[in-house]
Amino acid sequence: MSSTITITLPDGSQKAVPQGTTPLDVARSIGQRLADDAVVARVDGTLWDLTRPLEGDTTLEILTSKNEEALEVYRHSTAHLLAAAVLELYPETKLGIGPPIKDGFYYDFDRPSPFTPDDLEKIEAKMREIRDRGLPYERQLVPKAEGLAKYKELGEPMKCELIEERAGDIFSEYTLGPQFIDFCRGPHVPTTKRIKAFKLLSIAGAYWKGDEKRQQLQRIYGTAWFSQKDLDDHLHKLEEAKKRDHRLLGKQLDLISIQELAGPGLIFFHPKGALVRKLLEDWMRDQYLKRGYSIVNTPHVMREQLWATSGHLGHYVDNMYAAMELDDARYRLKPMNCPGHILIYRDRQRSYRDLPIRLGELGTVYRYERSGTLHGLFRVRGFTQDDAHIFCRPDQIEDEIVNCLEFAFDVLKTYGFDRYQAEISTWDGGASGKYVGTPDQWALAENALKVAVERVGLKASVIPDEAAFYGPKIDVKLLDALDRPWQLSTVQFDFTLPERFELEYVGEDGGKHQPLMVHRALYGSVERFFGILLEHYAGAFPIWLSPVQVVVLPIADRHAEYAKQVEAKLQAAGLRVEVDARSEKVNYKIREAQLQKIPFMLVVGDREAADGKVAVRTRKGGDLGAKLVDEVVAEIAQLVESKAVTE
Incomplete structure (x- = not known):
């Protein structure tokens, strides 16, 4: 066995280093500045602890605070620091999970008495104390049986459950000093002293594994940044976001309410709010007519058999309301508008000359969302989508996608958003078997999305293996006044519904062909877009939208x-x-x-x-x-x- 291994750095250069060398050793050999700035490594494409020995010839990249993935690791390590502090202060506490999330982290705890705001201050002080000890995050491998016995002895039932479900024969865990140990894939920063700026933010309830039938835990949220300035900037934005909270503004400005007697997740628009909503809807309907869409309306309740045909009953039933027995059949509230538009399309024979057919509806749908996930206008149980479906020939698809994107840009411009991002979600080439449709269909659709993006001069990142199982899509995300990204417009191919409903058109050759189908929503939902506007403008709508001008x-x-x-x-x-x-x-x-x-x-x-x-x-x-x-x-x-x- 060779006593050296070869590592290849991002610039293509190679280094021969002794067996047992760590990424941190390599960083030091390049320069102390890099070693000081290093947070985590990427080894053969996998995130890797800086102090974990390299195991053979490999590619190596040192990630610093300039890298988003490094920040995620940093926050994960801060979550471990939080858990260690809680156990030192409240040793009776049982551990749930503690992942990094956007802009921060959380950890779930099971504890007999509730945490208080005063407790958060004590925990944060203890975190700083532990941080200053400079404890290493040490990775160790444990056989599953031995690990299970250890966590049972520690009295950590949730960790045991996770090990049973997720661990292989050997699993990794991380220690933080002699008292704290956690079942975790990692990686982590080398020591607690690398964690510079953090703040605990809030306490919330959370069901174990998100299951309302399981015990309710206490979730502590926090945020962590590489510098105090970044932390201060973020805290300022959070304070500004509180002032702009659409739930608060909706009440202050007498726009909306949620009535307890009616139920959660159901929005009441008061006269001023209903006026703003009407203006949003009228603008969209006017645009439909200008852009060659036919406005349709479909029922709110339809036979269950329709949802079985569409596949919703098989794949989406948990988000649908219970069936109603009416006459001789079972009926369901609609969770989506697309099957209704499909029934209109296939109501009569279509010719290639009829295409494209663009059907648009401001259609109200109903989805059962768990009460714990509901959030003002952003997550509701009944909402109205600016839903359109385009049925077209393959030779028309590029132009149709271009038209959808130009329409999306006009939405952004009209409502005062000049910063946005776009993402194309593609399949995995069929490797996993989880996608429907043929390779030719996927190639046609993905190429149409990419060509359309180029034609409108839009820069879009491509995200492999993130498509819906039934087709690729483009998502457009706007950035609001607080630099928060919001998912807005979606243009989504669908390979499955035309097949399920046996959609056809008569081609120029006299034969029957299946049309391409594209879902398209630009507001996303009227309610959610209303909330985004309310927060973006802090309640001061543009004058044309202001209830009183x-x-x-x-x-x-x-x-x-x-x-x-x-x-x-x-x-x-x-x-x-x-x-x-x-x-x-x-x-x-x-x-x-x-x-x-x-x-x-x-x-x-x-x-x-x-x-x-x-x-x-x-x-x-x-x-x-x-x-x-x-x-x-x-x-x-x-x-x-x-x-x-x-x-």
Whole structure:
């Protein structure tokens, strides 16, 4: 056996190093700066502890704080630090799981008494104390039987359950000093001293394995970053996000509510909220007609046999509401709109000349979501999708995808989003056997997506093996005012439904052919998009979407008549206006209007009434001075007409 191994670095250079060399040794041989910055290694494409010996000839990459995967490992290590601190303070606690998540980490604990905010402070202080000890994260391999016996002796039933389910004959675990040990694949940072900036954020309930029939655990959430500045920036964004929480703003602005008597996950749109929703829906329907879509409507309840034919009953039944016995059949609330559109397509014979057929619907669907997953407008049980399905020939598919993408860009532009990302999800070439459709179908569809992206000048990352089992897709994600990505538009191929429903068209050759089918949703859902807009604009919708666009504020009772005249002119221009004629001081009324996010406040007093003017103020606190009423009406109407994002 050779006493040396050969490693290949990212630049293609090679090094011969002794057996037992670790990635950290290699980093030091390149430079102490790299060793100091190193977080984790990638060995033959697999993340690897810096202190774990290399096992043979291999490729090696040292990952530093500049790498997103390194940050994930760093957060995972911080989750272990959290668990170690909890066990030191509360040794009766039992451990669940503690993974990294977006922007942070969590750990689930089973403990007789609930954690309190004061406990979080104690735990965080203990984490810093352990961190300063410089304890190593040490990986060790354990035979399954021996490991199970050990975790049973430690009184860790959830760890035993995970080992039974996930561990092979030999599994890895990580220690952190003499007291803490955890069943874990790793990898981790070398020592606790590498963890610089972290913060515990909140406590929440969570069912073991997400199963409501299992015990409820206490989940502690935290965040961790490579620098204090990054942590501070993130905490600032979290504070801003709290102020922008759509559930809070929805109540403050009297837009929406969830009524306990009606049930969770069901949204009530109040008059102002319903008006905004109508504007969103009207814009989409107008676009349907301009872009060659036929608007359809399908029933909310349909026979169970339809859902068996579509495959939903076999693959999606857990997210469907229970069947209803009506007459001689069982019926289900629809969880999706696509089968209804398919029935319309196949209601009569189609010719190649009829295609493409674009069917669009703002259709309300109902999905059973666990109560613990519900979240305001973002995760609900009844919602309306801007759902469209395109049936076309293979020679039309590229143009149809281009049209969908251009439509998606217009959605973003219209609502003031100028930053977005795109991802193409493809299959695995058929290696796993989990995808339906032929290689030719997948090649045609994936090529159409990639060509369409190039034609519209969009940069899109390709994610292999992330497609739905029935076809590839493009997802467009917007970035909001707080740099948060939101899944918005999806363009999705479907190879299975045309086959299940035996869809056909008569080709130019007189023969029967199966059309290509594309699902397309651009808002995602009206409710979710409403929530995204509400948070992005912090409740201050663009003027064309604002429920009240102008409020007229008479200074005294004697100015109320003139205020009514101003109101009439604004209404004649199609603007949404209110008069606040309460006997309150005008500064109070201005503040109220600003809190209600009304774009324009027009103050009228003796001077304004005499001169035919109004004193103009904006919701952002700007005083634009006195202007002629007709001039102000024209300016505001133009802003509405152009769908201006800012006043």
